[in-house]
Amino acid sequence: MANHPIRIAVDAMGGDHAPQEIVSGAVQGARAYGVEVLLVGPPDIIEAELQKHDTQGIRYQIVPASEVIEMGESPSVGLRKKKDASIIVTAKCVKRGDAQGMVAAGSTGAAMASALLYVGRIEGVDRPAIGVLLPSISSPCLLIDAGANADCTPEMLSQFAVMGNIYMQNVRNVKKPRVGLLNIGEEQSKGNAFAHTAFQLLEKDPRFHFIGNVEGKELFMDGADVAVTDGFTGNVALKSAEGVMKMFGATLKTELKRSMKTKLGYLLAEPALKATSKKVDPEEVGGSLLFGIKGVCVISHGSSKARGIKNAIRVAKEAVVADVLGKITNQIREGIDIHEHASEIF
Amino acid sequence: MANHPIRIAVDAMGGDHAPQEIVSGAVQGARAYGVEVLLVGPPDIIEAELQKHDTQGIRYQIVPASEVIEMGESPSVGLRKKKDASIIVTAKCVKRGDAQGMVAAGSTGAAMASALLYVGRIEGVDRPAIGVLLPSISSPCLLIDAGANADCTPEMLSQFAVMGNIYMQNVRNVKKPRVGLLNIGEEQSKGNAFAHTAFQLLEKDPRFHFIGNVEGKELFMDGADVAVTDGFTGNVALKSAEGVMKMFGATLKTELKRSMKTKLGYLLAEPALKATSKKVDPEEVGGSLLFGIKGVCVISHGSSKARGIKNAIRVAKEAVVADVLGKITNQIREGIDIHEHASEIF
DSSP: OOSSOOEEEEETTOSTTTTHHHHHHHHHHHHHHOOEEEEEEOHHHHHHHHTTSOOTTOEEEEEEOOBOOOTTSOHHHHHHHOTTBHHHHHHHHHHTTSOSEEEEOSOHHHHHHHIIIIIOBOTTOSSOEEEEEEOOSSSOEEEEOSSSOSSOOHHHHHHHHHHHHHHHHHTSOOSSOEEEEEOSSSSTTOSOHHHHHHHHHHHHOTTSEEEEEEOGGGGTTTSOSEEEOOHHHHHHHHHHHHHHHHHHHHHHHHHHTSSHHHHHHHHHHHHHHHHHHHHTOHHHHTOEEEETBSSEEEEOOTTOOHHHHHHHHHHHHHHHHTTHHHHHHHHHHHHHHHHHHHHHHO | OOSSOOEEEEETTOSTTTTHHHHHHHHHHHHHHOOEEEEEEOHHHHHHHHTTSOOTTOEEEEEEOOBOOOTTSOHHHHHHHOTTBHHHHHHHHHHTTSOSEEEEOSOHHHHHHHIIIIIOBOTTOSSOEEEEEEOOSSSOEEEEOSSSOSSOOHHHHHHHHHHHHHHHHHTSOOSSOEEEEEOSSSSTTOSOHHHHHHHHHHHHOTTSEEEEEEOGGGGTTTSOSEEEOOHHHHHHHHHHHHHHHHHHHHHHHHHHTSSHHHHHHHHHHHHHHHHHHHHTOHHHHTOEEEETBSSEEEEOOTTOOHHHHHHHHHHHHHHHHTTHHHHHHHHHHHHHHHHHHHHHHO
16 A cells, blocks of 8 residues: 555645645645645646645645636536636546545536546446535434435435445445435325335335435434435535524524623633534535545535545545445446336336 | 404414413413413313413413324324314314414424315415524524425415515515525526526516525525425425534533533523523424415424413414415415416416
């Protein structure tokens, strides 16, 4: 392993805090997790950032890319016009096999499109999907699809379940992941027409352990290890949870400032508040995984700072080490038969 | 007004804490808001509960009902079998005009079905919808539909917007409510096929001020005054938010107990923590409103205690005072023309 470390390509120019925080996080990640990082972007800019850090003993390469797709820019227009965009070059590093995984902050749309166009889909996967590990009272739940596909077929949900199941088994060491369908009640009769059809399909799929419907609150209360849903519902669940946590935090801050007594209480309780924030912090989780493409792809929040990027590198490394890609490829290949069989039933 | 107070029928037998907490909350609500409460259930049981309270100076009646639909019971089976169920008799009080509004804890399904079957729909309303006021950093947002209709048409969302708009204007005194479509991005192009069609319909409707798409996090960050969506998405958003708040609270509690210092901090900061919990507490909000039926119907959480019922009575009274029902009836009637016109466009 010493001579062939795991290589992760990092789009050094993506996100609100590029290149400073991205390069800083990549250096930290390379050191902490012993991976080689491929920093993608204009070499002079990256060199200048690297000067600020101690790079002794870490492995890195600089991969030139002259253009950047901005946060507000339309991904489709950006990708068409800017063929030398850092996100495209990052994806191409994985395509060529120069890196086994990629980390990208910034526009989720541009990262997904680059991964899909330049790394490519695993054969048999209908549509790649975003998986996000949600904070929980005990072990985290993988929500998949958290936003890649606004419209899904029930068959797509079966594949999401397969991919999420493999991830939780091999990376999170959950022996027999409980796979649930995100729905508005526990009984099979609950939900919309789409959920009813998906339930029937998931129930008959032998590739994972389906536990039935799970409600939104169970995502955070250890009700399942994998929760499958369409990308519209998944994204609404994710963003609603984000919003209410922000609101809760902001309200608590205001209330704590109301009196000297509560201010003092805050000072004493600060370690607990910080520990709690850390546990529910998306940066700590380290990003979303795009499942179903021929490489490991971790998409970080556009607002990611160094810590977020460092954690994203950890997440990418874990997926590479566990060979999530190989295992998904095999099971999807086997699954093609099951699928054909399933389509006869329904 | 002194001789003709507002009358609210309360299902005294609904929910986990019936009849004790329901009767207690009804007595408190009657006193606090000057309404007359109709307590529905077995008279002997209600009488016994009333003995525990000071009822001097409050107005109440006991309306006999001999049966109860239990929390776990199928609403459709229960309603068919138990014609003298307290929830049915409660709805009939509104139907007959003995009460202008009803409050029910317990099974949401049974309450909705009773309201629909025995109070009836407003003419022109396709489907009644549940509206929930969400806690927010500043003014609350009304989420509608929060779970009544798992499958919706875009036209139904227009009606939800009309009803929510009237409520926020007349009860919450928002001059020009910002009506948004719950979606997974702000741009018009975002979302699934259903959201695209709904956007086009809402945009052209002159009956409210449509501000475009709002994301899940904006529900709690003052991004809209009314957020319309189908009942599946709305319920997932609501339950996810509930779950993450529970998780956050439980995690914080555990962390605060870790050291003497943080324990002391907790004691000092307690008023702020309690004030924050109160602000985000569904019981404080007082329940969900079922819009689109010919009477005011407030559905409280099955776990409601006296405070929740008291607040639900306030919510019901406010809706009666503001004549939300009359205003919705009028605007839906006018809207039938607009609707026909709209269906020519699309």
